[in-house]
Amino acid sequence: MQALTQRLWSSASRWHIGDLAWSRFQHIGREPEWRTALWECDGEPVAWAWAKPPGDLDLHLDPAHPDLAPEILRWFDEVAPGESRTVTMLDAETALIHVLRRHGYVEATGGPFFIHLRRSLADLPQPPDPPAGYTRRCVSGESDADARARVHRAAFSLPGLPPSKVSGDSYRAVMRAWSYRSELDWFVEASDGTPVAFCLVWLDEHNRVAVLEPVGTDPAHRRRGLARATILAALHAARELGAESARVCARGDDDYPSARATYQAVGFRRYARNVSYVRHG
DSSP, rough: HHHHHHHTTTOOOOHHHHHHHHHHSHHHHHGGGEEEEEETTEEEEEEEEEEEEEETEEEETTTTTTHHHHHHEEEEEEEOOSSSSEEETTTTOHHHHHHHTTTTTTEEEEEEEEEEEEEETTTOOOOOOOTTOOOOEEEOGGGGHHHHHHHHHHHHHTSSSSOOOOOOOHHHHHHTTTTGGGGEEEEEETSSSOOOEEEEEEEETTTTEEEEEEEEOOOGOOOSSSSHHHHHHHHHHHHTOOOOOOEEEEEEEESHHHHHHHHTTTOOOOEEOOOOEEOOO
């Protein structure tokens, strides 16, 4: 899946090798719920599909093999248990959108959605020092996994939503994934040594593009510039390793604007959005 994603990378790509690694390993024990399929041509991957219950599909398809799209949708019908089917992609994937419409899918409107933002790393500003009482460093190894998982849960266990399931064990699985580099995994510690903000960057060395996934701050320590300080430190580390640009995905609707505003404040600009197509019955 990562090999195909790396080979097909462009500004019209929803997926980055780091997105896949994070999505696959941030939660352990869910593998029996997932159905994944690969399509190959002459030994080379040309498509992958990842179905999640009850009826959600992520996929990546080589544009040189458009004839596979109907077969992928048939496979999805066979493995998804729900009555409804939802396929999410980037709005630039127009050929795939046409196929979905021919198969009875209609665009879902309203509700939350995600946008993609990017920036060049050529004019990257220097990272500011954290406020007094805070220190910044990159992960030193798997010994930091439990602390990294705790601050992730603090940042993403939002009121009214299920708590984050990221654990020390699942974060160690993330650390063992291909393309993870500890020198690109940064966090800020409070005076007692507790991590309170973080930014993990994944680097595709072949395409020289980095992706931020994930970024967060403990609610008790927000509005102090910690996310900015951590993001810029991680991006400088990525640039030193050869990255020329960076991308991040954030909520685009106005119900959750803070992450989008943080990225825009460090120079990221919107260029695409995710769209979902739904078929009922």
